[in-house]
Amino acid sequence: MRSLLYFDAMITPRIITFVYWLLLTGALLAGFATMASVGAWTFAGAASGLVVAAAGALAARVGCELLIVLFKINESMESVSHRL
Numbered sequence: 827m828r829s830l831l832y833f834d835a836m837i838t839p840r841i842i843t844f845v846y847w848l849l850l851t852g853a854l855l856a857g858f859a860t861m862a863s864v865g866a867w868t869f870a871g872a873a874s875g876l877v878v879a880a881a882g883a884l885a886a887r888v889g890c891e892l893l894i895v896l897f898k899i900n901e902s903m904e905s906v907s908h909r910l
Contacts, residue, residue, distance in 0.1 A: 838897065839894060839897050842894060843890075845890065846886055846887070849882070849886035850882075850883055852882065852886075853879050853881075853882025853883045853885075853886055854879055854882075854883075857876060857878045857880075857882070858875060858879075859875075860874050860875040860878040860879075861874070861875030861876075862875075
């Protein structure tokens with residue numbers, strides 16, 4: 827508990843992981859919605875739905891990874907600071 831009160835431990839990376847799974851679920855649902863609305867389950871609708879789902883999943887992954895990189899940099903800088 828003390829580490830959380832004094833910001834020695836970070837909880838945001840765990841929250842980012844949860845947000846990533848929510849975004850991934852949203853991308854999948856958006857893909858299904860696109861499939862249903864574009865062509866009522868035609869090839870064009872299926873293809874566009876897959877593109878939307880894949881692009882959404884990729885965007886969610888890249889965005890969350892960029893945030894996680896900041897925390898990894900922080901951990902690395904803390905270890906360097908402790909060594910010096």
